[in-house]
Amino acid sequence: MNKAYIILGSLFFIILALIIVNITLNNFMSTQGIAFSQIQTKLQDLQKENVILEDQVLKLSSLTRIASESATMGFTPETAKTQIALSNNIPLAYNQQ
Amino acid sequence: MSQRCRLALLFFFLLFFCIAVRLYYWQIVRADELVNLGESQYGNYVRVSGLRGEIQTSDKFSIAANKLTYTVFANPKEIKNSDLAANALSPILKEDSASISALLNLDKFWVSLSPSVDDNTKSAIEKLKLPGVGFEDQYVRDYPEASMAAKLLGFVGKNSNGEDEGYSGLEGFYDRQLRGQSTYVQQIHDAFGRPILAKMQNMASPADGRTLVLHVDRAVQYIMEDELKKGLQLYGAQSVEAAAIDPKTGGIMAMAGFPSFDPATYQNYTYEDYRNGFISDTYEPGSTFKPIVMAAAIDKGLVDPTTKCNICSGPVPIGGYEIHTWNDKYSPNIDMTHVIQESDNTGMTFVAEKLGLNGMEDTLQKFGFNDLTGIDLEGEGGSDIKPRNSWYPIDVATSGFGQGLAITPIQLLTAFASLANDGKRMEPHVVAQIDTADGQTIDIPPKVVDQTVSMQTAKVITEILINSTDHGEAAFARLKGYRIAGKTGTAQIPVAGHYDPTKTIASFIGYAPADDPKFAMLVIVNRPTSSIYGAETAAPIWFNIAQRMLTYYGIAPTGGDN
Numbered sequence: 001m002n003k004a005y006i007i008l009g010s011l012f013f014i015i016l017a018l019i020i021v022n023i024t025l026n027n028f029m030s031t032q033g034i035a036f037s038q039i040q041t042k043l044q045d046l047q048k049e050n051v052i053l054e055d056q057v058l059k060l061s062s063l064t065r066i067a068s069e070s071a072t073m074g075f076t077p078e079t080a081k082t083q084i085a086l087s088n089n090i091p092l093a094y095n096q097q
Numbered sequence: 098m099s100q101r102c103r104l105a106l107l108f109f110f111l112l113f114f115c116i117a118v119r120l121y122y123w124q125i126v127r128a129d130e131l132v133n134l135g136e137s138q139y140g141n142y143v144r145v146s147g148l149r150g151e152i153q154t155s156d157k158f159s160i161a162a163n164k165l166t167y168t169v170f171a172n173p174k175e176i177k178n179s180d181l182a183a184n185a186l187s188p189i190l191k192e193d194s195a196s197i198s199a200l201l202n203l204d205k206f207w208v209s210l211s212p213s214v215d216d217n218t219k220s221a222i223e224k225l226k227l228p229g230v231g232f233e234d235q236y237v238r239d240y241p242e243a244s245m246a247a248k249l250l251g252f253v254g255k256n257s258n259g260e261d262e263g264y265s266g267l268e269g270f271y272d273r274q275l276r277g278q279s280t281y282v283q284q285i286h287d288a289f290g291r292p293i294l295a296k297m298q299n300m301a302s303p304a305d306g307r308t309l310v311l312h313v314d315r316a317v318q319y320i321m322e323d324e325l326k327k328g329l330q331l332y333g334a335q336s337v338e339a340a341a342i343d344p345k346t347g348g349i350m351a352m353a354g355f356p357s358f359d360p361a362t363y364q365n366y367t368y369e370d371y372r373n374g375f376i377s378d379t380y381e382p383g384s385t386f387k388p389i390v391m392a393a394a395i396d397k398g399l400v401d402p403t404t405k406c407n408i409c410s411g412p413v414p415i416g417g418y419e420i421h422t423w424n425d426k427y428s429p430n431i432d433m434t435h436v437i438q439e440s441d442n443t444g445m446t447f448v449a450e451k452l453g454l455n456g457m458e459d460t461l462q463k464f465g466f467n468d469l470t471g472i473d474l475e476g477e478g479g480s481d482i483k484p485r486n487s488w489y490p491i492d493v494a495t496s497g498f499g500q501g502l503a504i505t506p507i508q509l510l511t512a513f514a515s516l517a518n519d520g521k522r523m524e525p526h527v528v529a530q531i532d533t534a535d536g537q538t539i540d541i542p543p544k545v546v547d548q549t550v551s552m553q554t555a556k557v558i559t560e561i562l563i564n565s566t567d568h569g570e571a572a573f574a575r576l577k578g579y580r581i582a583g584k585t586g587t588a589q590i591p592v593a594g595h596y597d598p599t600k601t602i603a604s605f606i607g608y609a610p611a612d613d614p615k616f617a618m619l620v621i622v623n624r625p626t627s628s629i630y631g632a633e634t635a636a637p638i639w640f641n642i643a644q645r646m647l648t649y650y651g652i653a654p655t656g657g658d659n
Contacts (some may be wrong), residue, residue, distance in 0.1 A: 055162065062158075062241045
C-alpha cells in the first residue's frame with residue numbers, strides 16, 4: 001500500500017514539475033520575443049541601408065554619369081578615323097649605346 | 098419504462114440534438130469566419146515578397162536593380178488639423194496642398210499621399226512629426242543606367258492582382274526566374290502587441306528572385322546607343338536599330354533601337370516604344386541577303402569567286418518581269434567577287450537560278466529563316482516566306498538579292514554570323530548565366546543549331562566580303578588597317594503591291610576582325626531622309642561603332658587594304 005502511495009506521489013510531483021517548467025519556459029520565450037523583435041528590426045534596417053548604399057554605388061559608377069561628368073571636366077570623345085597602334089616592340093634609345 | 102422516464106429521455110435527446118445543431122453551426126457553417134476572427138485577435142498574417150532578381154551586364158553591373166522607396170500614407174481620423182498638415186507636406190511631396198488637404202479630410206482610416214518617395218523625402222517628413230502619417234516600405238525597379246538597353250530589358254508593371262510582373266524583353270521572358278517567391282508569415286502578439294517568440298509560425302523567409310547575368314557588355318551597349326542616337330538625328334531616319342553578336346557563342350553583346358523608352362516611367366509610352374523591332378519586325382533584307390545566297394551556291398559547288406555571269410550584260414527578263422541593277426549599269430561577264438562588290442542584282446539572279454527552288458529552300462532552312470531563332474527575349478516574331486507551292490521563277494530570282502521574302506533582323510544576324518564562325522550557326526542568347534538566391538550558378542552553354550556552310554566556304558565568302566568592304570560602295574567609310582567582312586543593303590519597302598520609290602530600309606552587316614571575328618553586327622536605318630542608301634547611312638554608323646568596339650577590346654589593326 002505504501003509503495004503505491006509513493007509511486008502516485010512521485011508521479012504527481014513529476015507532472016507538477018513538468019507543468020512548472022513548461023510555464024517557465026513559455027514565459028521566458030514570450031519575453032525573449034521583445035529582444036528577438038529588436039534584433040529583427042535591426043537586421044531589416046541594415047538590409048535597407050545596404051540596398052540604399054548599393055543603389056548609390058550603382059548610380060555613381062554608371063557610364064551615363066561618368067560620360068556626363070567627363071564632359072563637364074572637358075574630356076571629349078575620340079573622333080579620329082585612323083588609329084595608330086604599336087604592334088611590335090620599339091627599339092628604345094637607352095638600349096642603343 | 099414509465100411515462101416520466103420516457104419524457105426525461107426525450108428531453109435529454111432534444112437537448113443533445115440542439116447542442117449538436119449549434120455545434121454544427123459554429124464549427125462547420127461559421128468555422129472560417131470564426132477562425133479568422135480568432136486569429137485576428139491574437140496575431141496577423143503578413144504577406145512578405147522576395148526581392149525581384151537583378152539583371153546584370155557581363156561586368157556584373159546591375160543594369161536593372163531594386164530600389165527601396167516608401168509609400169506615404171495617412172490616417173485622416175488621427176489628423177487634427179488637415180490644412181496645417183497639408184501645408185507642411187505640400188513642399189516636400191511637391192503636391193498641391195489643396196489636394197493633400199482633400200485626402201486628409203476623407204472619411205477613411207488609410208489614404209495614400211504619395212506612392213513612392215525616396216529616403217531623403219521620408220526623413221524630411223519624419224522631422225515634421227505629424228501624427229497619423231506613416232510609411233510603408235516598397236521595393237521598385239531601379240535603372241542606374243537610365244534608359245540604356247530599355248528595349249532589351251523590357252519593364253516591370255503590375256498584373257491584375259497588383260503584383261509585379263515583367264513585360265517585354267528579358268523582364269517578360271524570364272519573369273518566373275526573376276520573380277521572388279511570396280510567403281505569408283503569421284505573427285502572434287501578446288496583449289500589448291509584442292511578438293511572442295514561442296508562438297511564431299511560418300517564419301521561413303521568402304526566396305528572392307534569380308539574378309540574370311547577360312552576355313551584354315555595358316561599354317559596347319553604351320557605344321552602340323551613342324552612335325545610333327547620333328545616326329538617327331544625322332540621317333533624319335524614322336528609327337534605327339542595331340545588335341552585335343559574338344559569332345562563336347551566339348551571345349548578344351549589345352542590342353539597341355531608337356526611339357526607345359524609359360522603363361522607370363513605362364506608363365508614359367506606347368507599345369510602339371516598347372517593341373523591340375530587331376527581334377519582332379520583319380523586313381525585306383535587300384542586298385545584305387546576297388552573301389547568304391552566294392555562300393550557299395559556293396558551298397554547293399555551283400559557283401566560285403571567279404565564275405563569270407553570262408546573263409549580266411543587261412536587264413534579265415523573267416516571267417514577264419525584268420531584273421535591273423540598282424544603278425542600271427551592267428557589267429558583262431562580271432565574276433562572283435565583283436557581283437558582291439558591285440551589289441549586282443543580275444549577278445545574284447544568275448546565282449539564284451543556279452540554286453533553283455530546291456537549293457533556295459534548302460538555304461533558307463539551313464540558315465534558319467523558316468524558324469524562330471530561339472533568342473531569350475519576349476516578343477520574337479517569325480519570318481514571312483511564301484509556301485513552296487506559291488513560288489514562281491521570279492520569286493527565286495528576287496530572293497537572290499533579298500526581295501520577296503521578309504525576315505527579322507535577328508534571323509539575318511545569326512545567319513550571317515555563321516559565316517564568321519566556320520559555318521556554325523549558333524542560337525542567339527542574351528543571358529549567359531543565372532545566379533540563384535542560394536548562391537548557385539546556372540550556366541547557359543552555347544548551342545550550335547546547324548552547319549550552314551563548310552569551313553572552306555566560310556573562308557571564301559569572308560574574302561569576298563572583305564573585298565566588298567574595301568572596294569564596294571561603303572569603302573569611303575571603312576576602317577583603314579582592319580580586315581572587315583561586310584555588305585551594304587538598301588531594301589525597298591513594299592506598299593500596296595509595289596515598292597515605295599522614295600523610302601528605303603538602309604542597312605550594313607559585317608564582322609570584324611575578319612580573320613578572327615570578335616563580333617558580327619547589323620545596323621538598320623529605317624527610312625533615312627538624308628540619303629536612301631545603306632552605304633551612306635547605315636555603313637558609317639556601323640564603322641563608327643566598330644571602331645570604338647575595336648579600341649575598347651584592344652584589337653590592333655592587322656593590315657588589310659590601306
